[in-house]
Amino acid sequence: MRAVVFDEPGELMDVQEIDRPEPDPDGIVVETEACGICRSDWHAWRGDWEWLGVSPTPGLVFGHEPVGTVTAVGEEIRTLSVGDRVCVPFNLSDGTCRHCKSGRANICESVVPLGFVPFQPGAFAEEFPVRYADHNVVKLPDGVDPVEVAGLGCRFATAFHGLVHRVDVTPGDWVAVHGCGGVGLSAVHIADALGANVVAVDLAEEKLEKAEELGADETIDVTETDDVPAAVKAYTPSDRGVEVSVDALGIAETCRNSVQSLCKGGQNLQIGLTTSEEEGEVSLPVDTIVMEEREFIGSVGMPPHEYEEIFSMMERGKIDPGKIVSETVPLEEVPDVIASMDDFDTVGIPVCDEF
Structure with missing residues (x-):
């Protein structure tokens, strides 16, 4: 079958013929209908995240935002x-650890990232395997467009x-989103659906315009201000700051700006992961965090049982993930799309839908 295959960090990938997967006893094989092309793929392709234990090896197949049809099931599969x-979450869990049993499978003690390790290849391929499938795989509602999800x-x-x-967003709260790539635009759209007043922050006019389409009430072009936190606070009552601030990029500047945009008692939601420049370490105003009881909270992936909440909100028209999809491309163009993320110009979520 055809798949996009990794060779060396920063070296343009290409489409190659590889063996079709076979399901493990507790696994399945899925024929890929669509797969998002994520900045996390770019991070791994560039050689980031060695400090997190992510070190792609030659022959790896990326792709961790898939939708598809089951083509084979292992002998132990029951559901x-x-x-x-x-669809399949990227952080595959085993269903047995204390976190899985308490509803936090996304931080399973034995978590395996889809498409980042050689023993769990990803979905930039005609087919891909999924381990512990009864626990991880989520059935799609009838009629859902694969590209949209x-x-x-x-x-x-x-x-x-x-x-x-992970954070407390209530109607009328102010939420700032720093970085309007795919995850940032998703955060804008979701925060708007939750009834928040949303401030979108970026340096690209096109991304800020898209943020407005998705529900941002105010936008800030960082190229036009010397003090992003002050600009964010200026939109809030008495310049107090936002109740929730989201760092959706992960570089040191956006992380600090996000924390400094908060009101007293506010919550910083850290979604963006760092690059090789930070290597996982960012200095923060610790004394301010302590004295104003601000919170710093991480979010990674989502446990499978929460997908039902997304599908329910989609059915009622409250959210529409398809609005964030920016383009669709065939498998042959995936390497170029990933490489183009060097320029941080990607708007929304590009999706591969031809295999």
């Missing part, structure tokens, strides 16, 4: 059948889990 249409494996799901389950 899935050939022909089921499914191709971001649920990572970006949209992470923003949803963070804003709905």
Whole structure:
């Protein structure tokens, strides 16, 4: 079958013929219908995240935001059948640890990232395998367009889990989103659906315009201000700051700006991961965090049981992940799309839908 294959960090990938996967006893094989092309793929392709234990090896197949149809099931599978249409979270859990049992499967003690390790290849391929499928795989509601939900494996799901389950967003709150890439635009859209007043922050006019389409009440072009936190606070009552601030990019500047945009008692939601420049370390105003009781909260992926909440809100027209999809491309163009993320110009979520 055809797949996009990684060779070396920063070296343009290409489409190659590889063996079709076979399901493990507790796994399945999925024929890929669509797969989001994520900045996390770019991070891994560039060689970032060695400090997190992510070190892609030659022959790896990326792709962790898939939607597809089950083509084969292992002998131990009980809840899935050939022909089921499914999506898959990128952080695959085993269903047995204390976190899985308490509803936090996204931080499973034995978590395996889809498409980042050689023993769990991803979905930039005609087919891909999924381990522990009864626990991880989510069946799609009837009639769902695969392209529209191709971001649920990572970006949209992470923003949803963070804003709905990790921080406290109530109607009328002010929420700032720093960085309007795919996950940032998802956060804007979700925060608006939750009834918040949303301030979108970026340096690209096109991204800020898209943020307005998705519900941002105010926008800030960072190229036009010397003090982003002050600009954010100026939109809030008495310049107090926002109740929730989202760093959706992960570089040191956006992380600090996000924390400094908060009101007293505010919550910083950290979604963006750092690059090789920060290597996971960012200095923060610790004394201010302590004295004003601000909170710093992480969000990664989403446990499978929360997908039902997204589908319910989609059915009622409250959210529409498809609005964030910016383009669709065939498998051959995936390497170029990933490489183009060097320029941080990607608007929304590009999706591969031809395999």
